[in-house]
Amino acid sequence: xxxxxxxxxxxxxxxxxxxxxxxxxxxxxxxxxxxxxxxxxxxxxxxxxxxxxxxxxxxxxxxxxxxxxxxxxxxxxxxxxxxxxxxxxxxxxxxxxxxxxxxxxxxxxxxxxxxxxxxxxxxxxxxxxxxxxxxxxxxxxxxxxxxxxxxxxxxxxxxxxxxxxxxxxxxxxxxxxxxxxxxxxxxxxxxxxxxxxxxxxxxxxxxxxxxxxxxxxxxxxxxxxxxxxxxxxxxxxxxxxxxxxxxxxxxxxxxxxxxxxxxxxxxxxxxxxxxxxxxxxxxxxxxxxxxxxxxxxxxxxxxxxxxxxxxxxxxxxxxxxxxxxxxxxxxxxxxxxxxxxxxxxxxx
Amino acid sequence: xxxxxxxxxxxxxxxxxxxxxxxxxxxxxxxxxxxxxxxxxxxxxxxxxxxxxxxxxxxxxxxxxxxxxxxxxxxxxxxxxxxxxxxxxxxxxxxxxxxxxxxxxxxxxxxxxxxxxxxxxxxxxxxxxxxxxxxxxxxxxxxxxxxxxxxxxxxxxxxxxxxxxxxxxxxxxxxxxxxxxxxxxxxxxxxxxxxxxxxxxxxxxxxxxxxxxxxxxxxxxxxxxxxxxxxxxxxxxxxxxxxxxxxxxxxxxxxxxxxxxx
Numbered sequence: 001x002x003x004x005x006x007x008x009x010x011x012x013x014x015x016x017x018x019x020x021x022x023x024x025x026x027x028x029x030x031x032x033x034x035x036x037x038x039x040x041x042x043x044x045x046x047x048x049x050x051x052x053x054x055x056x057x058x059x060x061x062x063x064x065x066x067x068x069x070x071x072x073x074x075x076x077x078x079x080x081x082x083x084x085x086x087x088x089x090x091x092x093x094x095x096x097x098x099x100x101x102x103x104x105x106x107x108x109x110x111x112x113x114x115x116x117x118x119x120x121x122x123x124x125x126x127x128x129x130x131x132x133x134x135x136x137x138x139x140x141x142x143x144x145x146x147x148x149x150x151x152x153x154x155x156x157x158x159x160x161x162x163x164x165x166x167x168x169x170x171x172x173x174x175x176x177x178x179x180x181x182x183x184x185x186x187x188x189x190x191x192x193x194x195x196x197x198x199x200x201x202x203x204x205x206x207x208x209x210x211x212x213x214x215x216x217x218x219x220x221x222x223x224x225x226x227x228x229x230x231x232x233x234x235x236x237x238x239x240x241x242x243x244x245x246x247x248x249x250x251x252x253x254x255x256x257x258x259x260x261x262x263x264x265x266x267x268x269x270x271x272x273x274x275x276x277x278x279x280x281x282x283x284x285x286x287x288x289x290x291x292x293x294x295x296x297x298x299x300x301x302x303x304x305x306x307x308x309x310x311x312x313x314x315x316x317x318x319x320x321x322x323x324x325x326x327x328x329x330x331x332x333x334x335x336x337x338x339x340x341x342x343x344x345x346x347x348x
Numbered sequence: 349x350x351x352x353x354x355x356x357x358x359x360x361x362x363x364x365x366x367x368x369x370x371x372x373x374x375x376x377x378x379x380x381x382x383x384x385x386x387x388x389x390x391x392x393x394x395x396x397x398x399x400x401x402x403x404x405x406x407x408x409x410x411x412x413x414x415x416x417x418x419x420x421x422x423x424x425x426x427x428x429x430x431x432x433x434x435x436x437x438x439x440x441x442x443x444x445x446x447x448x449x450x451x452x453x454x455x456x457x458x459x460x461x462x463x464x465x466x467x468x469x470x471x472x473x474x475x476x477x478x479x480x481x482x483x484x485x486x487x488x489x490x491x492x493x494x495x496x497x498x499x500x501x502x503x504x505x506x507x508x509x510x511x512x513x514x515x516x517x518x519x520x521x522x523x524x525x526x527x528x529x530x531x532x533x534x535x536x537x538x539x540x541x542x543x544x545x546x547x548x549x550x551x552x553x554x555x556x557x558x559x560x561x562x563x564x565x566x567x568x569x570x571x572x573x574x575x576x577x578x579x580x581x582x583x584x585x586x587x588x589x590x591x592x593x594x595x596x597x598x599x600x601x602x603x604x605x606x607x608x609x610x
Binding site for chain 2: 006007008011012096224226227230231233234235237238240241242243244245283284287288289291
């Protein structure tokens, strides 16, 4: 017997630790996000305001700022962080390589193109059609982009590096299409650019529910299959030999991850590298078991997204920086480091 | 335990398995030998249902393996791969525990029984001290033992092992085979089929040998019956001496390829 005790109990214990450390951190970043912005408040006042809002509804100026602007925004950031991180973890497990994420595989660019097309086509003018039509168009764009990447990558050998290169090509293609759309509808250039750069500013309570519920449902489906994700790590033949219908599982999970990504893109634009950094960091902390990796990714994803949004909000007050750009600035050196350190192992 | 007749398999128009026919008993350890591309791996994949024969039926444990669903197959056959993909920080105990996947009961977590079975396998293959080690940081012999342990906790009736020793040095080769042999002594009703290029090792450890050439079974029988100078020349195109060493073990010593013999 190993002196480490029962593996299963250790796993459950570590899962509790993830939650016990993660929740307070989330509450902390939640409070900070509500307190800081162009109008500064202090955290005890923020909680007093929250109590007042719950009791009497938002009345004072500060309470209105908290309730109508900052709260949906930070909750949206949490949800998007969770969604993109889960999508990234799925891509990494299924393609069996930690160098891929929804952005690298071109899915985000495809979804972005779909969303922009919906915005400029004139159909998505009312709030309702924006909330429903844009996500659907983003879904289609994201799925088409992923199908292209999948075909290119599998056609060129199916290795991780093929996915990276295939995704870059597809991303460039959709990027150019988006540029053309943008130029053709030059009255909307600014709006589209702000959308593409990624931002949480536009999240209202009405939008928030449309964002949170599907993201949590899709993430729950992924969590449900945590054990299957572990089995997939053994390789296709071993996984199949253990009784998993690998082909069906992989394709349905890739489609799910593409949907999840597209959904995030539809509401907050293109935010790259979250899906790359977060699962990788989680893997370093809790190891490769998806029963720990996925929950840890959700926690870290929520936190990193809200922190990036805080930076975007506070770095150049009163100008807001696009959160997508902040995330990319964090992600690029991280990706470069990974490629140099681990690329040799995983590209082969 | 394994029984098949008139087994044929085509890869498109390539006839990979031709009229194969053999039986294997419970408790038997079968060595599958033959040159590169003769159909050894194809045969293994047909036994565990990964490949569907073009004609003929493969019975494993009395059941037509191709009529079982994936989960039933997983409880009947397990296989030990030659290579293991680069992993994602998986450690030895986690990999071995995955062998319990076909027997899963709860959602998410394995049961305490699963863990007891996995721990038992670790101690059988003497890798308990490596339980928390990353699988990529093992020696080839240790990794091979981990993969065999994983296949073992699947509690299969038939264990298929493809090239277990190809990356191993002399000592690890012997050790891995000893572990498998030892396992056979304890699990008397399990059948093990090993495909290998190492004829001497197969002769030393297997109860029976199946010799395959271009998808045909050339012969099935005890090592002494099958591994003869004539058969080796016929199947491998190699001139060799087959003799007994001082301890009485049969040794195959290749002398030259018939191609270069004038």
